[in-house]
Amino acid sequence: MSSGEPLIELRAVTKAYTTAAGDYLALRGIDLRIAPGEFVAIVGKSGSGKSTLLNVITGIDRASSGEVLVAGADLMRLPEAHLAAWRGRTVGIVFQFFQLLPTLTALENVMLPMDFAGFGTLRERQARALALLERVGLADQAAKLPLALSGGQQQRVAIARALANNPPLLVADEPTGNLDSQTAEDVFQLFIELAQQGTTIVMVTHDAELARRAGRVVLVSDGHIVA
Amino acid sequence: MLPPRWRKVLRDARATPTRTVLVTLSIAVGVFAFGVILTTRAVIERELQRSFYAIEPASATITTTAFPDELAEAVERLPGVAIAEGRRVVPARIQVEDQWHDAVLTVLPDDGIRRIGIVHPQAGVWPPVDRALFVERASLARTSGAIGDQVIVELPGADQRIMPIAGTIHDLSTPLAVITAQKFVYVTAETLRWLGGPEDYNQLLFVVDGDRRDLDHIRAVTREVERFIERSGRPVLHTNVPPPLQHPAEALLPVITVLMTIVGLLALVASSFLSINTIQAILSQQTRQLGVMAAIGAGPRALAGMYMATAALFGMLALMLAVPAGMVATQAFAGFLGGQLNIDLPWPVFSVEVLVLQIGAGIAVPVLTALWPIRSALGRPVRMLLSGETAPPPPPLMVTLLTRVLGRWLRRPTLLALRNAFRQRARLLRTLVALALGGSVLMTVMTQRASLFATLEDSLVGLNYDLEVQLAHTYRVERVMPPIASLPGVTHIESTLRASAFPVRPDGVDGEELALRALPAETDFFHPRIAEGRWLAGSGAREVVFSTNIRSKEPYLRVGDWVTLSINGHESQWRLVGLIEVFTPPTMPAQAYVDLTAFTAEHGGVGRTDTLRVATIGHDPFSHAMAAAAIEQQLTAFGIDLRLIRTMSDERRILEERFNLATGALSIMALIIGTVGALGLTGTLSINVLERTREIGILRAIGASDDAIRELVVTEGLTIALLAWVAGVILSIPMSYALAYIFGMALLNIPLIWTYSFPAIWMWLGVVILFALIASILPARAATRVAVREALAYE
Numbered sequence A: 001m002s003s004g005e006p007l008i009e010l011r012a013v014t015k016a017y018t019t020a021a022g023d024y025l026a027l028r029g030i031d032l033r034i035a036p037g038e039f040v041a042i043v044g045k046s047g048s049g050k051s052t053l054l055n056v057i058t059g060i061d062r063a064s065s066g067e068v069l070v071a072g073a074d075l076m077r078l079p080e081a082h083l084a085a086w087r088g089r090t091v092g093i094v095f096q097f098f099q100l101l102p103t104l105t106a107l108e109n110v111m112l113p114m115d116f117a118g119f120g121t122l123r124e125r126q127a128r129a130l131a132l133l134e135r136v137g138l139a140d141q142a143a144k145l146p147l148a149l150s151g152g153q154q155q156r157v158a159i160a161r162a163l164a165n166n167p168p169l170l171v172a173d174e175p176t177g178n179l180d181s182q183t184a185e186d187v188f189q190l191f192i193e194l195a196q197q198g199t200t201i202v203m204v205t206h207d208a209e210l211a212r213r214a215g216r217v218v219l220v221s222d223g224h225i226v227a
Numbered sequence B: 001m002l003p004p005r006w007r008k009v010l011r012d013a014r015a016t017p018t019r020t021v022l023v024t025l026s027i028a029v030g031v032f033a034f035g036v037i038l039t040t041r042a043v044i045e046r047e048l049q050r051s052f053y054a055i056e057p058a059s060a061t062i063t064t065t066a067f068p069d070e071l072a073e074a075v076e077r078l079p080g081v082a083i084a085e086g087r088r089v090v091p092a093r094i095q096v097e098d099q100w101h102d103a104v105l106t107v108l109p110d111d112g113i114r115r116i117g118i119v120h121p122q123a124g125v126w127p128p129v130d131r132a133l134f135v136e137r138a139s140l141a142r143t144s145g146a147i148g149d150q151v152i153v154e155l156p157g158a159d160q161r162i163m164p165i166a167g168t169i170h171d172l173s174t175p176l177a178v179i180t181a182q183k184f185v186y187v188t189a190e191t192l193r194w195l196g197g198p199e200d201y202n203q204l205l206f207v208v209d210g211d212r213r214d215l216d217h218i219r220a221v222t223r224e225v226e227r228f229i230e231r232s233g234r235p236v237l238h239t240n241v242p243p244p245l246q247h248p249a250e251a252l253l254p255v256i257t258v259l260m261t262i263v264g265l266l267a268l269v270a271s272s273f274l275s276i277n278t279i280q281a282i283l284s285q286q287t288r289q290l291g292v293m294a295a296i297g298a299g300p301r302a303l304a305g306m307y308m309a310t311a312a313l314f315g316m317l318a319l320m321l322a323v324p325a326g327m328v329a330t331q332a333f334a335g336f337l338g339g340q341l342n343i344d345l346p347w348p349v350f351s352v353e354v355l356v357l358q359i360g361a362g363i364a365v366p367v368l369t370a371l372w373p374i375r376s377a378l379g380r381p382v383r384m385l386l387s388g389e390t391a392p393p394p395p396p397l398m399v400t401l402l403t404r405v406l407g408r409w410l411r412r413p414t415l416l417a418l419r420n421a422f423r424q425r426a427r428l429l430r431t432l433v434a435l436a437l438g439g440s441v442l443m444t445v446m447t448q449r450a451s452l453f454a455t456l457e458d459s460l461v462g463l464n465y466d467l468e469v470q471l472a473h474t475y476r477v478e479r480v481m482p483p484i485a486s487l488p489g490v491t492h493i494e495s496t497l498r499a500s501a502f503p504v505r506p507d508g509v510d511g512e513e514l515a516l517r518a519l520p521a522e523t524d525f526f527h528p529r530i531a532e533g534r535w536l537a538g539s540g541a542r543e544v545v546f547s548t549n550i551r552s553k554e555p556y557l558r559v560g561d562w563v564t565l566s567i568n569g570h571e572s573q574w575r576l577v578g579l580i581e582v583f584t585p586p587t588m589p590a591q592a593y594v595d596l597t598a599f600t601a602e603h604g605g606v607g608r609t610d611t612l613r614v615a616t617i618g619h620d621p622f623s624h625a626m627a628a629a630a631i632e633q634q635l636t637a638f639g640i641d642l643r644l645i646r647t648m649s650d651e652r653r654i655l656e657e658r659f660n661l662a663t664g665a666l667s668i669m670a671l672i673i674g675t676v677g678a679l680g681l682t683g684t685l686s687i688n689v690l691e692r693t694r695e696i697g698i699l700r701a702i703g704a705s706d707d708a709i710r711e712l713v714v715t716e717g718l719t720i721a722l723l724a725w726v727a728g729v730i731l732s733i734p735m736s737y738a739l740a741y742i743f744g745m746a747l748l749n750i751p752l753i754w755t756y757s758f759p760a761i762w763m764w765l766g767v768v769i770l771f772a773l774i775a776s777i778l779p780a781r782a783a784t785r786v787a788v789r790e791a792l793a794y795e
C-alpha cells in the first residue's frame, strides 16, 4: 500500500438506529481519512457516536449510507459472510471490558483468532501466541484462566489477542476505561510501542491526557466530526 | 493437542456438569429406546424367518383318508416334489393338573426325525418312547404341568389313558400359543394304537422342488399331487397351501413393529427437545462470547460449527451410555418377544444396521436440531451479540392478564413462578411436548386396555350361554339333553352341530378351513354384533353368516353372493347374508353360521347334536367350574363321550391374558417416553435456574429465604407439569382413538370400542406432579446455593 493512500476512508457516512421512538441518527455525515501508521485518538462526550464510528470501521455494524473503505475493502459491499474473515485478518479489536473467553487460558485466547483465520499449524500458532504474550509481558501467565488475572493483565492479553493475526489496523474502544491510572499507563505505553512499529491505531478514550499523546485527535460531537 | 475453539467446546460442557449430564441422559434415553425397539424388531424379523426356513416348512398339506408310507414315497418321486411325508394328526383332550385342555395329537416317527416341519428335542427323553407324552414347549409353558407329571389323554370316543410327560419338543410349525387355546402334543405310533387311535397317516405334507416362494408353482404341483392321491382311490378332504415360507405370526408382526417404531421415534424426538433447549440456553448465555468471537474473525460457519460440535458431544456422551445399556435391554426385550413367538434367538442379539443407525441418530438428531437455535442466535448483527442482548421476550398478554386476575388469590412468589414459566415460550413448548407425549402414551395405553375389555364385554354380551359342551361325536339329542337338563342350576340348553367346512373358490380350489356351526336361526344364545348385512332369516333358510375375518381370507366374497361350501367332501350352496364381529385374531379360522334345520336337510344329522350350549343360574367362574364338573360327571355316568367343556369364564381368562401381554409391552414404551419427558422437565428447570442466577441473587440480596427460593422453582415446575397434564389429556384423545382402531382391525378384525380411561387422567396427574417434584429437587437446590456476590458477578 503506497503511503499516499489512506488505510481508512469514510465518506458521508451516516448511521441510523431504529428505536421504538423512531430512527435515531447516531452518525450524521462523517468524512474521515486515516493514513497507514497513524495513531488516532477519538474523543467526545458520552453518546456522541464514538463507538458507533468504530463499529462502522470494523464492520461490526454497517453504516446506513456513505462509503466505508478500510484496508482496501469496501465494507458497504462486502457480504456478511466474508466480513468476519476480513476482520480476522485485517483488524485487531480491543474492548473496554477485555472480553476474554472465560473457559480458555490466556494462551488459548491469543491463539483463537489464528484458529479462526486458519493461520499456520497448531504448533506455529502456539509459538506465535507465546511470543505475543512475551511482548505484552505476560509469558509467565500463559496457562492461567482470565478470572485468575488482574484487569490490566487481562487487557494486555486482549491486546496480544488483537495482534494475533498481525493486522495492519488496531481498534480499541476505551481500552483503559476500566483500569486504574498506573495500569492504564502501562497499557497505553503498549499502544505507543505498536504505533512506533507501524501499526495503525484508532482508539476511543475519555482520558484527555492520553488523547493528547496520540498522533492525532478526532473530536466527535452529535454524530459529526468537529475537529 | 486440540485447537482452542474445540477446547472451549469441551470446557464449556464441563463447566456446567448438571446441565451436561441431564441433556446427555435425555438423549441417551431417546437413543436407547430407539435402539432397543429397532434392534428387537430387526432381530425378531430376521430370526423368525431364519428359524422358520430351518424347519423345512411344508409347501402344502393335503388331508385324506388313511394311507401308508408307500404313498408318501410315491409322491416324493413325482416331478416338482422335493420331499413328501405322511403324518397322523388326531384331536384329543388332555388333563394336566386337574385341568382339561383341548389338544392336537401328532404321531412322531420312531426316531423322532421329521423331514418336513423339523422338530427339535428340548428337554427330557429323546428319541420318543412309547406310552409317554411329548409336549410342544410353548404349549407346556401355558399349562401348570412339567416333565414327569402324569397326565390323562383321551381320544374322541376312546378310553382315557394315563401317561407321563416324557419330554418337550420345539415345533415351530404350530400356531402361536398366545393365540390358540389348543395344546400340541406328540406320541409314537405305538402309543396312538394304545390310546385307541387310528393306524397310518391322514395328512400328506410336501415341499416343492425349485422356487419355494412361487405360489403358482406350489399350486400347480399341489394339483398334481391331489390327482395322484385321488388316482390311488382316496378322497382329497382338504388342501392347505399356506403363504410360502411365511411363519403365521409374520402377518401380525407389521402392526406391532410399526407401533414400536412410532414409539421409538417419538422417544427420540422428545429427547431431542431437551437438547434443543440446552443448546439454545448455552447460546443465549454466551451471546456476548459469540459477539467477541465474531469480532476476532469467526464467521457464522465457524461459530455454528462450534455449537454443532457441542451438540455432537452431547450425542457422543449419550451413545456411550445408550449403546451398552441398549444391548442389555434388547437382550431382555427381544428374548421376551422371541419367547412369545416360540423362537430361539442367538446370543447376543445384535444388528449392525441398527447400531449404525443408532450412532447416526444419536449424533445427527442433536446436531441437526441444534441448527435451529444456532440459526436464530447467529442471525443477529455482531453489534447486538456484543452488547449481550439476551433479554427474553416479556410474557404474553394472556399470562399477564391471567396473573393479574389470579393475583387476588395467589401469593407473590407463586405469581412470579407463573410468569417465569412463560418467559421462554419456545423452551416451555418443547418441554411441554416432551412431557405431554409421555403422558398421552400412558393414557393411550390405559385407554387401550379399557377399550379391549369393553370390546370383549360387548362381544360377550351377545353370547348368553355359560358353557359349551363339545361331545366326542354326534348323539341323538334326546339322549344327551335330559341328563344335562336335569342338573340343578342348568336353566336352558341349545343343541348345535359343528363341522369343518371349506369355501370353494370360483376357480374350484378350496379356501381356508372354516369353523362351521349349525344352530337354530332363532337362537336365544347367540346375538353377535352385525358388521354388515343381517343375521340368518329363520328356520330352514339356506343362508350363511361369516365372521369378519373372512374378508382377508376370501376377499372376493360379498354379502348377497352364493357361496359353495365343501363339508365332509359334500358341496352345498348357501347365500351369504351377513358378516358378524367376532373377537378373534385374523389368523384364526373364520367362523360360519348356518341354520340347523337347513344344515341337516342338506348334510344329514336330523335330531343329532355334537355340541350343547348351556345356560346356568350363576355366571361367575366358580359356578361355571361347578357346572362343568357336574356336567362331565353326568355325561360319564350316562356313557356319553365328552370332548371338552368350555366356560365363558375360561374364554374370558384366555383373552385377558392376551390383553395383559399386549398392554404390558405398551406400558414399557410409555415408561420410556415418560422418562424422557421427566428428564426434559428437570433439564429445563435447571436451565431456567442457571439463567436466572443473577435474579435469584438479587432476590436473596433483598432477603428472600431458602424456602421462598425453593418454592419459586417448585411452583414453576408444577406449573409446567399442570400444563403438560392438560396437553397430554388432549393429545391422548385422538391418539388412543387411532390406536383402538388400528389395533382392533389388525389383531381382532374389528375396531375396538374406544373407551376413554378416566382413571388414567388422574393417574397421569399424579405422575406428572411427582415428576415435577422430583425434577425440581436438583434445580431448587442449585438455586438456594446461589451466593449473592457470585450471582451479581455472574455472566
Ligand SMILES: Nc1ncnc2c1ncn2[C@@H]1O[C@H](COP(=O)(O)OP(=O)(O)OP(=O)(O)O)[C@@H](O)[C@H]1O
Residues within 6 Å of the ligand: A017, A018, A019, A024, A025, A026, A044, A045, A046, A047, A048, A049, A050, A051, A052, A053
Ligand atoms: N443499538 C442502539 N439503538 C439505538 N440507539 C443507539 C444504539 N446504540 C447507540 N445508540 C445511540 O446512539 C448514540 C451514539 O451512541 P454511541 O454508543 O456511539 O456513543 P458513544 O460516543 O460511544 O458514548 P459512550 O462514550 O458513552 O460510550 C447514543 O445517543 C446512543 O443512545
Ligand SMILES: [Mg+2]
Residues within 6 Å of the ligand: A050, A051, A052, A173
Ligand atoms: Mg462508547
